[in-house]
Amino acid sequence: MFLFLVVISLLLIDGAVCELDEEDDDTQFALLYLRHYHYLSPETSSNTNTTEAIENFQKFFGLTVTGELDDDTMYEMKKPRCGDPDVDTDGLRLKRYATVGRQWSNTTLTYSFSPGADMKNKDQLRIIARAFKYWSDAAPKLTFTRTNNFNKSDIRISFGKLTHSGVPGERQCPYDFDGQGGVIAHAYYPTEGRIHFDDDEHYTEFGGSVVGWWWNKRQTRGLLYTAVHEIGHALGLKHSDVKDAVMWPLAKNGNPKLDQDDIDGIISLYG
Ligand SMILES: *[C@@H]1O[C@H](CO)[C@@H](O)[C@H](O)[C@H]1NC(C)=O
Ligand SMILES: *[C@@H]1O[C@H](CO)[C@@H](O)[C@H](O)[C@H]1NC(C)=O
Ligand SMILES: *[C@@H]1O[C@H](CO)[C@@H](O)[C@H](O)[C@H]1NC(C)=O
Numbered sequence: 001m002f003l004f005l006v007v008i009s010l011l012l013i014d015g016a017v018c019e020l021d022e023e024d025d026d027t028q029f030a031l032l033y034l035r036h037y038h039y040l041s042p043e044t045s046s047n048t049n050t051t052e053a054i055e056n057f058q059k060f061f062g063l064t065v066t067g068e069l070d071d072d073t074m075y076e077m078k079k080p081r082c083g084d085p086d087v088d089t090d091g092l093r094l095k096r097y098a099t100v101g102r103q104w105s106n107t108t109l110t111y112s113f114s115p116g117a118d119m120k121n122k123d124q125l126r127i128i129a130r131a132f133k134y135w136s137d138a139a140p141k142l143t144f145t146r147t148n149n150f151n152k153s154d155i156r157i158s159f160g161k162l163t164h165s166g167v168p169g170e171r172q173c174p175y176d177f178d179g180q181g182g183v184i185a186h187a188y189y190p191t192e193g194r195i196h197f198d199d200d201e202h203y204t205e206f207g208g209s210v211v212g213w214w215w216n217k218r219q220t221r222g223l224l225y226t227a228v229h230e231i232g233h234a235l236g237l238k239h240s241d242v243k244d245a246v247m248w249p250l251a252k253n254g255n256p257k258l259d260q261d262d263i264d265g266i267i268s269l270y271g
Contacts, residue, residue, distance in 0.1 A: 030054075030069050033077050037249075038085040047087070060086055060241045080201075080221070080251040082229060083175060083186035086239045097247065097265030098238035100189040107141040107270050109154040111193075114167040116159030118203045124223065127205055128157060131227035134246075134256060135235060138263045139270040142235075154191070155234050157227075159199040166194055184251050185226050187233035195230045197223075207253030222253035229256075237265045 034040040034053045041047035051067040058065045061076050088100075111132070115124045125146070132144040147153050150167040158166045162179065165172045175186060177198040187195040197203070204210060207222025225246070232247050240247040245259040258266075 026069060026074050030074065030077060036083075036085070038087045041087075056087065062241075062243065080181055080184050081249050082226075082233075082239070082251070083177075083183035084233055084239065084249075086241075086249055088238065097240050097242075097245070097261045097268070099265060099269055100236050100238055102190045103236040103269045104154065104190050107139075108143050108145075110145050110147045110152070111155035111157060112147055112150045112153035112167055114150070114156075114158040116197055116199050116203060118220075119205070119223070123205070127224050128227055131224055131231055131256075134228050134258055135231060135266055138258055139266045142266075142270050153193075155193040155195065155231070157195045157197075157230075159197045161199045164196060164199075166196060170194070184221050185230050187230040189233060189238075190236045193234055195227075195234055197226065197230075206255065207251075220253075221251060225252050225254060225256045228258075232262065232266070235266065236269050237262070240265070 031040070031050070034050070034057060037057075039047065039053040039057050040050065047053065054069060054073065055065050055067045057063075057077075058067075058073060063072050063076060064070075066073075088098075111128075113125060113128050115121045119127075129144075129146065136142040136144060144155075150156060150169055153167075156167045156170060158164075158170070160166065160173070161177060163172065163176050173194070173196060177183060177196075177200065180198075180200045183198060184201050185195070185197045202218060202220040203223040203226075204220040205222065205224050207220050207225065209217045209219050211217055228246050229252075237247050239249045240259075240261050242248065242259055242261040245261040246256050247262055247265065
């Protein structure tokens with residue numbers, strides 16, 4: 001009983017300390033977030049105003065535009081998502097797919113895959129092949145063939161934790177992962193072709209909560225959905241502010257369905 005009381009009171013003290021720091025922590029977190037996703041950018045004179053950056057984030061995510069780090073804004077920022085930027089040097093763009101202005105010079109592409117820890121390799125290979133098919137169905141000139149030659153493949157898909165590299169032989173990635181939650185995957189635009197999944201996440205084909213040993217539930221990420229999204233980046237699509245688009249920045253589960261916005265985007269590149 002005594003031990004129980006001590007534990008409880010420690011928790012209370014801890015709680016009180018957290019309360020005081022929470023606002024500062026949130027502001028720090030939000031500033032890093034706005035910088036990471038290029039709402040604030042030291043490289044462009046147009047993206048240096050924090051209020052405007054918060055407003056642009058709120059516009060992109062369809063929130064009430066207050067220019068302040070209110071509860072809704074902080075809640076949205078803490079959701080799991082893709083690590084690629086939302087805004088680029090050309091500023092905020094709304095209601096239209098976006099491309100990076102770079103694409104593969106031909107449509108016959110190869111990919112290699114180095115599997116993650118959560119599923120059987122053959123299931124992962126099947127899921128990745130299916131993810132590519134979404135894009136080749138939308139833009140039939142595109143074909144994707146898997147190869148085991150990591151050095152010679154155009155698109156290279158791998159899993160890693162925290163400081164990571166990629167498929168065997170690939171150099172270290174400058175964008176560290178962040179453990180479970182937050183960033184779940186990221187990809188490079190053409191013609192770099194690197195796609196990395198955060199292996200601190202738990203992946204299943206369709207994501208969602210799964211019941212494990214002793215009926216404990218745990219949240220998993222949808223490998224299929226995330227792969228379709230990241231392949232979109234590797235082909236030259238940027239984030240879309242259309243909520244139903246596969247290129248929407250936040251993590252989604254289930255069966256992906258390309259939105260007209262995604263289709264218009266891929267057709268504009270490889271139609
Ligand atoms: C920053 O942006 C806000 C909102 O758009 C604007 O009202 C304010 O004047 C801007 N501040 C500066 C220094 O440009
Ligand atoms: C297509 O382009 C990629 C990258 O530019 C290259 O690796 C690949 O060999 C090319 N394929 C053909 C058939 O030209
Ligand atoms: C791929 O590249 C790595 C690093 O450059 C090298 O060590 C390896 O031998 C290469 N593998 C093949 C099959 O060429």
